[in-house]
Amino acid sequence: MVKALYLEDSYLKECDAQVTSVKDERYVTLDQTIFYPGGGGQPCDTGIIKKGEEVYNVLSVKKSEGDILHEVDRAGLKPGDKVHCIIDWERRYRLMRSHTAAHVFASLLCRETGALITGNQLGLERIRFDFNLKEFNRELLRRYIEKANEILKKDIPVRWYEVPREEALKIPGVIRMAKALPPKLPKLRLVEIVGVDIEADGGTHVRNLREVGQLKMLKAENKGKNNRRVYFSLIP
Numbered sequence: 001m002v003k004a005l006y007l008e009d010s011y012l013k014e015c016d017a018q019v020t021s022v023k024d025e026r027y028v029t030l031d032q033t034i035f036y037p038g039g040g041g042q043p044c045d046t047g048i049i050k051k052g053e054e055v056y057n058v059l060s061v062k063k064s065e066g067d068i069l070h071e072v073d074r075a076g077l078k079p080g081d082k083v084h085c086i087i088d089w090e091r092r093y094r095l096m097r098s099h100t101a102a103h104v105f106a107s108l109l110c111r112e113t114g115a116l117i118t119g120n121q122l123g124l125e126r127i128r129f130d131f132n133l134k135e136f137n138r139e140l141l142r143r144y145i146e147k148a149n150e151i152l153k154k155d156i157p158v159r160w161y162e163v164p165r166e167e168a169l170k171i172p173g174v175i176r177m178a179k180a181l182p183p184k185l186p187k188l189r190l191v192e193i194v195g196v197d198i199e200a201d202g203g204t205h206v207r208n209l210r211e212v213g214q215l216k217m218l219k220a221e222n223k224g225k226n227n228r229r230v231y232f233s234l235i236p
């Protein structure tokens, strides 16, 4: 079973690891990894795996049957190889900032309107949110971005930890996705923006809201019955 180091420390940029299996020459599993496999709207990490002086580019990473598959650009890695992993930190850090920002925005929107999130994608250029809300009101969405920006100026810590499932599910708003069922695990991982929001989440986040910076709204779209979409981005 792979040890997912990013769940405990999202700031790890490098780690040592050992190859545990290789499928079709280019799909590699490791005993531990810092590569985020994607999920919850957050894209996977990219980066490199080094074996001595040999460099393998990690093109994509995904979860598969309880393990994490690293897709590398060429054959050569073998089970038992000792390797060194380095993630593309610029990409990851931007996605961490986006992910934490998305939680702040969603907590405001969902708490005050009762909407649930029906989809979201954290891109490097923009963040997309779909939610079910009766009224389509561009100005209202703009105001939520402004409110989020006020909160993002504050020195507010972000923490993540596991709690027993039963206990987690008692927290109001802990599941914000309209169709998401929490994973059937005895413990759920929570991401807490202290005093702002607690959500069940497996993604990577910054440690303090001040790291996020500010947001700007790009556009809002009416996607039909009860379905609204908003795009915003980090500045810069």
Ligand SMILES: [Zn+2]
Residues within 6 Å of the ligand: 040, 099, 103, 201, 202, 203
């Ligand atoms: Zn999340």
